[in-house]
Amino acid sequence: MKYECPECSRTIFNRRLDNCEFCSAAIPENLKFSDADKKQIENEHQELMKRECEIEPPLRRYVGGAF
Numbered sequence: 001m002k003y004e005c006p007e008c009s010r011t012i013f014n015r016r017l018d019n020c021e022f023c024s025a026a027i028p029e030n031l032k033f034s035d036a037d038k039k040q041i042e043n044e045h046q047e048l049m050k051r052e053c054e055i056e057p058p059l060r061r062y063v064g065g066a067f
């Protein structure tokens with residue numbers, strides 16, 4: 001699905017905003033992040049943090065430096 005402003009047809013990059021960054025039109029609810037989306041992002045973030053904690057410290061330093 002492509003997220004475009006209904007007013008100016010530009011791509012909505014930040015779906016957390018209430019208004020379009022370009023023309024300030026209100027972004028329809030169905031184009032914004034839903035609560036379920038937010039929860040999913042939170043879950044993914046927590047999974048990532050958990051995984052990062054499981055990596056041995058020297059390896060974590062290496063991974064951090066490589067990227």
Ligand SMILES: [Zn+2]
Nearest residue numbers: 005008020023
């Ligand atoms: Zn717009």
